[in-house]
Amino acid sequence: MDELIDILKGIHPEVDYETEEALIDSRIFDSFDIVTLVGQLTEEYDIEIGPEDLLPENFNSAKSIYELVCRLMEE
Amino acid sequence: MLTNILEYLERSAEKYPDKTAYASDDKQLTYSQLKNGAERIGTGIASLTENMGENLPVMIFMKKSPETIAAFMGVLMSGNFYVPIDTEMPVHRVGLIIENLRPSLIICDAELMDEVDRIAGGRAAVRSYESLSGFDPDHERLRKIRERRIDTDPAYAIYTSGSTGIPKGVLVSHRSLIDYVEHFSEACGFSDTDVAGNQVPFHFDASLIDIYCTLRNGASMVIIPVQLFSAPARLLEHMERWKITIIRWVPSALNMVSTFGALKLSRPSELRKIIFGAEAMPTKCFNYWKSNYPDAFFMQIYGPTEITGICTYYIVDRDFDDSETIPIGRQIKNSSVFLLDENDRLITDSDPGMIGEICVRGSGLANGYINSPEATERSFTQNPLNNRYPERIYRTGDLASYNEYGELVFASRKDHQIKHMGHRIELPEIEAAASGMEGMQNAACIFDERKNRIIMAYVSDALDDIAIIEYLKKRLPRYMIPNVLKKIGKMPFTTGGKTDRMKLREMMIENP
Numbered sequence: 001m002d003e004l005i006d007i008l009k010g011i012h013p014e015v016d017y018e019t020e021e022a023l024i025d026s027r028i029f030d031s032f033d034i035v036t037l038v039g040q041l042t043e044e045y046d047i048e049i050g051p052e053d054l055l056p057e058n059f060n061s062a063k064s065i066y067e068l069v070c071r072l073m074e075e
Numbered sequence: 076m077l078t079n080i081l082e083y084l085e086r087s088a089e090k091y092p093d094k095t096a097y098a099s100d101d102k103q104l105t106y107s108q109l110k111n112g113a114e115r116i117g118t119g120i121a122s123l124t125e126n127m128g129e130n131l132p133v134m135i136f137m138k139k140s141p142e143t144i145a146a147f148m149g150v151l152m153s154g155n156f157y158v159p160i161d162t163e164m165p166v167h168r169v170g171l172i173i174e175n176l177r178p179s180l181i182i183c184d185a186e187l188m189d190e191v192d193r194i195a196g197g198r199a200a201v202r203s204y205e206s207l208s209g210f211d212p213d214h215e216r217l218r219k220i221r222e223r224r225i226d227t228d229p230a231y232a233i234y235t236s237g238s239t240g241i242p243k244g245v246l247v248s249h250r251s252l253i254d255y256v257e258h259f260s261e262a263c264g265f266s267d268t269d270v271a272g273n274q275v276p277f278h279f280d281a282s283l284i285d286i287y288c289t290l291r292n293g294a295s296m297v298i299i300p301v302q303l304f305s306a307p308a309r310l311l312e313h314m315e316r317w318k319i320t321i322i323r324w325v326p327s328a329l330n331m332v333s334t335f336g337a338l339k340l341s342r343p344s345e346l347r348k349i350i351f352g353a354e355a356m357p358t359k360c361f362n363y364w365k366s367n368y369p370d371a372f373f374m375q376i377y378g379p380t381e382i383t384g385i386c387t388y389y390i391v392d393r394d395f396d397d398s399e400t401i402p403i404g405r406q407i408k409n410s411s412v413f414l415l416d417e418n419d420r421l422i423t424d425s426d427p428g429m430i431g432e433i434c435v436r437g438s439g440l441a442n443g444y445i446n447s448p449e450a451t452e453r454s455f456t457q458n459p460l461n462n463r464y465p466e467r468i469y470r471t472g473d474l475a476s477y478n479e480y481g482e483l484v485f486a487s488r489k490d491h492q493i494k495h496m497g498h499r500i501e502l503p504e505i506e507a508a509a510s511g512m513e514g515m516q517n518a519a520c521i522f523d524e525r526k527n528r529i530i531m532a533y534v535s536d537a538l539d540d541i542a543i544i545e546y547l548k549k550r551l552p553r554y555m556i557p558n559v560l561k562k563i564g565k566m567p568f569t570t571g572g573k574t575d576r577m578k579l580r581e582m583m584i585e586n587p
Contacts, residue, residue: 031331032496032527
């Protein structure tokens with residue numbers, strides 16, 4: 001999780017990822033940030049994130065992103 | 076000859092009264108509702124500005140909705156011009172615009188009244204859209220106002236990034252807007268069967284195509300919720316649900332879909348026209364869309380705000396390798412686009428590959444910058460190829476060359492202006508904002524084109540990245556916030572004492 005938070009901080013250092021639960025719904029992360037984030041997650045965790053995974057509920061919080069990464073790593 | 080953009084509204088309201096003109100997920104306006112709404116707003120504004128004159132600036136501070144367009148039309152009916160402002164723009168920047176524009180009136184959503192009142196600080200009257208909608212249309216009054224209008228009167232102004240740190244308001248006339256809409260509608264065969272899928276914000280002139288081509292042709296326009304551009308599968312489902320036929324998106328939005336190969340999940344079945352511009356189109360992205368829509372109409376458009384959004388267009392009529400650049404094409408009707416070398420000599424298409432500055436003359440030229448005569452004089456200059464009579468041209472600052480087909484191909488910028496996420500940004504404006512921060516010794520920005528990100532290097536003992544981001548977010552729109560911050564010990568300077576951007580680029584991008 002700490003590693004993931006570091007990646008997220010690299011995109012928006014000012015966000016409190018412990019508490020924020022609306023990264024997409026509140027438009028803290030826009031489409032450009034998502035493209036950047038997915039590129040970094042793909043590289044860092046050697047996973048493939050498909051368009052079907054790009055849903056707000058998967059990217060609204062650090063926790064949901066972490067769960068997505070764990071699920072894709074298992075697949 | 077059309078002389079007022081409102082003629083489109085009248086024509087379509089008569090021909091298609093009950094057809095949906097503009098829609099969002101929770102609101103729809105038919106053409107007759109749009110016209111009636113505009114007449115109410117127009118009457119309200121005319122009453123409030125009765126003894127103040129006409130051709131006055133009216134700021135529109137409303138979230139994107141069909142009613143925002145009714146407000147635009149209402150302002151035009153009142154004999155004034157509208158100035159759309161991003162409701163998410165930091166208060167400090169809105170304040171700078173109010174200072175420059177000196178609006179006669181600000182129209183906002185009712186829920187934003189308190190906030191706008193605070194920002195205006197008594198410098199302009201503020202009324203909600205809802206309160207102006209309460210006026211009964213005074214057709215006689217609106218008719219008289221209309222009779223006094225001529226086609227060179229201003230229709231709208233759009234604020235763009237300014238290199239001095241102060242945004243510039245580009246003022247555009249009915250004539251320029253009409254010629255643009257006429258050309259564009261014909262070029263892409265826009266018709267009453269089209270449904271436009273709007274992506275671009277209304278405070279950005281790329282939205283003019285969606286708004287006015289829809290209005291001219293009695294078509295429909297659907298506002299796509301911005302959040303969907305972070306969820307491509309839902310975006311494509313939304314397009315299918317609304318049966319969208321034409322999109323004019325910035326390449327970043329098209330790229331979101333292509334990067335993740337989302338069209339394999341859902342392919343909007345009615346889509347047949349795809350238009351892009353406002354920043355460089357990655358050819359790989361274009362090829363992805365083209366392979367999924369082999370029979371669709373693809374068009375690249377080019378042009379700054381100062382020439383009403385576009386001055387050249389290219390209907391993609393041949394194949395391109397991923398490594399090739401798609402041309403920006405040829406001039407639109409009633410505009411003359413030409414290249415000048417550094418000695419102001421004309422470069423013609425018989426010299427393919429020679430780089431020159433794109434210059435434009437014609438009806439698309441903006442009236443100038445609001446309350447900025449010096450900036451207007453600098454950008455809109457006498458045509459150096461004509462010493463017989465006064466003739467204005469606009470020097471875009473963009474460099475291009477002709478290819479073997481006689482089409483223009485964009486090369487780069489002359490200065491420090493960039494295009495990021497479809498937005499035009501003067502890097503010195505970001506630097507000026509950062510430099511105002513206590514404890515900031517030096518700040519300079521460069522743009523990494525390959526990764527499409529703004530990098531800001533700064534020198535400061537007292538500040539860190541978070542403090543700087545928090546500060547900039549209060550002053551700049553989100554698309555101007557640097558994507559990467561790098562604290563450095565010493566800023567590189569040229570022997571002339573200016574920031575050495577070449578060296579900085581080397582430090583930040585090439586040898587980080």
